[in-house]
Amino acid sequence: MLTGVGEKAHELQERHARVFHDEIKPALDAAGIHIENWSDLDENDRTRIDEIFSAQIFPVLMPLAVDPAHPFPYISGLSLNLSVRVRNPKAGRTEFARLKVPQNLPRFVELPDDASGLVRYIPLEDLIANHLGELFPGMEILATHEFRVTRNEDVEIEEDETENLLQALEKELRRRRFGPPIRLEISEDMDDVTLQLLMSELEITEQEVYRLPGPLDLSDLFEITGIDRPELKYPKQVPTTAAQFRPAEPTDKADIFAAIGRGDVLVHHPYESFATSVQAFIEQAAVDPNVLAIKQTLYRTSGDSPIVEALIQAAQNGKAVLALVEIKARFDEEANIGWARKLERAGVHVVYGLVGLKTHCKLLLVVRQDRDGVLRHYSHIGTGNYNPKTSRIYEDLGLFTTSNTVGKDLTRLFNELSGYAIEKKFKRLLVAPLHLRAGLIKHIDTEAQNALDGKPARIRIKVNSMVDELVIDALYRASQAGVEVDVFVRGICSLRPGIAGLSQNIRVRSVLGRYLEHSRVFWFANDGDPQVYIGSADMMHRNLDRRVEALVRLRRAEHIVELEELFDLAMSDATASWWLEEDGTWSRHARDERGEPLRDLQVELARRIGSRRRVAR
Template sequence: MDSEPYVDGAAVSNDLLDDFDDIVSFDDDGTLPGDRYLDREISWLAFNQRVLELAEDPATPLLERVNFLAIFASNLDEFFMVRVAGLKRRIATGLAVPTNVGTAPSDVLAAINTRAYELQLRHARAFADHVKPDLDAAGIHVEMWSDLNEADRVMMHDVFSTQIFPVLMPLAVDPAHPFPYISGLSLNLAVRVRNPKTNKEEFARLKVPQVIPRFVQLPDDDSGRLRFIPLEDLIANHLQDLFPGMEVVEHHVFRVTRNEDVEIDEDESENLIQALEKELLRRRFGPPIRLEITEDMDAVTLELLVRELDITDQEVYRLPAPLDLAGLFEIAKISNPELHYAKHLPTTAVQLLPTEPNMKPDFFASISRRDVLVHHPYESFATSVQAFLEQAAADPNVLAIKQTLYRTSGDSPIIEALIDAAEAGKQVLALVEIKARFDEQNNITWARKLEKAGVHVVYGLVGLKTHCKLALVIRQEKGGRLRHYTHIGTGNYNPKTSRIYEDMGLFTADDQVGKDVTRLFNELSGYAIEKKFKRLLVAPLHLRKGLVKRIAVEAENARAGKPSGIRIKINSMVDEEVIDALYHASNAGVPIDIWVRGICSLKAGVPGLSENIRVRSILGRYLEHSRLFAFHNDGDPQVFIGSADMMHRNLDRRVEVLVRLVQPDHLDEVSHLFDLAMSPETASWHLTEDQSWERVSRSDSGEPLNDMQDGLMREISRRRRSAR
């Protein structure tokens, strides 16, 4: 993408919507086929299959393959807890279900269960047939009780007796003891025992304790091997100790997934935190939506579980042991550099380096000179975003700090910097999104910690989640002038995930951006209602409209014979209006590149619909998380970064922000990323004309294609070295 120099960043601020008042949004005029969308849930399962393919690939370092197996399992758990649970709830209550495929919602649910089951079986085979043998060859053994010799069994009996037995709580089921509550995602043993005196069979449930490592390490046998046994298998082979005098007839492992989505009526809630805490308690008791059982479970035990859990046959997943391979995260953490990805050390962004050796960096001076674009984890979060906020907290000339917080760690230096700033007498506002799914309790905890330190904590707008990533510092400069220093990012202010999530962020002292963000914070914390912003696109009011209008501009330019092009990097592409706009642009001749990590409901390469659209996906050691939007605009590129995916929730029910990049080198950098991602020399997955995902990792001659993430780390490291 060509770029031309700008005289001044603010000069191109453009009143983002007014520039295109003569361009109408695309509406479906009946020319697009009814079956033009891929089902979003099936597309998500295709994404998780791509994760599984990394685990199956012998070229992936062994312990990283173990990690991808665990990620697959964890991903699928959340998929059932939220997506499948939500679909079931909508079907049960008669609400509309966006199936995207023109079929009955119940058929969609059946297709999801069938495909998920196929993938879970493939996942289990990948571990048993490929990863486990390779672990054995590397001296890491996941043993079963039947694999142990007598000496090992004697030692493990002692481990069981002293470290595990005291923690166990067998629960009988009889007229005096109703069927116990089975917590979501817990591993359990279903045990049938017989009283030898009465010959009567009884049922008991035994929960596998989560406070003990899932894989128990065996004592060193001087072989140099690391050996582990699944906790549930160790317990299962000591059931006689738990039921003395009884005959153990059958025992089987099972696991229940529950609906753990949270819904609160904010309009009816006088206190949002109290309402949310009540809902979090209710979440534990959501209805079951999946029952995983070991493949050897007998019919009597299964019938009892299905009846007591009120679950359908369609929701039963019979799988090879061991269940819950998310537990493999423990194995993946084994320290063996040869079995992991080579270590990458992030650099400090060149523009943020001190001007003289041995000097401390001055972020305000650096950002005053020019906008700074940072790219994590290739460039360090700690020496950029974190250090910027720490300097702001300590600087006596800083008067105020305002920040949004969606997900962060409880011991985060970001939280500590905000507390330090408040204790130093600065005005500090933290907009905490306590409705961030599965982080609700954590967010409530550290929101209260911030409040106790004197930080002004607010929770955003009723009915909307605040998902945008904003930090604003107000500083008094020489002469008494107040200046805005702004950071707008694509990822959370979380130092831990910043090491594995790929994200971008813009630091700017541009006065217009500062004023835009100030007005937005006023809207979020008070009662202001803003209609327009200069360098920002803001959801839910303007973001979809602004993007669709830009897509329309590209279509108009293509029809007029002018150069055109659209490039979008996204986590999920679902929104029908945006997809239809892209289809119309494709039919107008606009070349379109979509770089997607997860869900993609858009069809690629279909003649008469999307023949000019290419879709690629890149998965690897880092989770691709940044959202980028680039429009050719007849040689005057419009490029945005931000937090919004093309999903209904992002565009209609969240506060999201995209900021326009204006410096030519930043536009070139984004263009370079797209060139790499779409290059035939880069390993990636391609969405084919039959709408399946094909992994392309080797050239026609069989040589491995380039790993884009490894290449970027080397490239950015060289950039730092050349700047010294």
């Protein structure tokens, strides 16, 4: 009997599978890209695919028998497997074997050209399942089915009871791959005999079994996106260099420090280049003889990170470099441990943050003695990770500033993260877990009071998730006071808009497009003097109570107007989006009354930002 979360999980899994069969596969077929089954192939196809199997696949396969001499094998998490039941015709015994579908081979095998003009694939597991006779010669194949196990990969460390966090985490990571199974996905035609065997060996309950139409693990469909069909893909979009970072002459080299010194710079990725802004900033700092110190947080970065290499170069050039590497970043633990050790070997001061908290804020501070002899803070505070790869597909914001106030705030915060300082007061930052939630609620309550007093009042929030009860309750109070509240959310939202007497003044919209909406923005009308923050925090318990997060307040009028226009676009009825209804369901709004497509937010932003011109300041 399924209840609560389990019931919803099954519903979502089944919906996920239906989308492939009802929408994605027909669309691929219409485009001349066919994912075939073995039964679809004619004799010529089968002859040619037999050759592919013998030469490229058969040598890699490793069938594992299960019998008194061979215990049930370990099933790695998220691997795709075939269960095989065979019968020995001489002994009359039925046996079971497990066959792992190789993860180092293409999941979808391209079929030879048949002159039809179609591009055809067959799933690797289907191809293997129809060649089992070669793997089990002399045996009668009774049944074969696909299955996939998800294991609990949570990492739990009692940080206050360990002397060496790095070693404790490495030990826990080795244990994690053997975490207990929590979900068993099976092909919908799996027989009860096989299912009962798997449930027994894996110690899985009936509620944890998901019976789905194949293929399982649809993430491998990304392989097919590599096909050379530009008309089926988004048009190529090259990010522009932020106008303030463009040199006066095309042949000149940009001076990032000079540009930031002329005034705060707000960049919007991926429309504006990460490489010519954030990456150029840290790379220039690494070789600038006037830079004395660099301090940076690293939560997730790419495998061949130029950011890490720049920090290493800075340390080798004699600069004081502090890197706060969050080695508890979920599923990036091993990579971050590797980066931490590489940084330490280069002479970088590496710290791991505060006991019991993840450091999720995106901060970069460069201390530089400028030519006038003044020691200045050059700061960057962002909404996304210092990751050149994800910066191309994640929508994020970042502020560059020489504000002495921000620089001192970051200095205090880094001292708290690397030492024993306990800092409770910041001037332009809101920092979790101490006072970020309280600071936002104070702003929300101010808007509510302004509305009651007849003053201009409005709240606009952009986040990935909105589930914190205290924040939601404050927004409900503001709505009841007459404040218009716009929530632009990408994912989970526990707030219910449009309920009379509670949230009738609240609208919730979501945009799903080419880029993953990732930035966090908090905009308050403040009686005509808008207070606007950007940063790393979502409205979730883990962010507000168990992480170090930071929001920074924007000061330049043009930046505040820019984000106001972002909300105007996102919340407009003329923009394609999903609307959250008062009953908690989402409705898609993609076309107008005449059936014409509504405006694409991300296309429009790319157009507007790409047309900006450099203005001398």
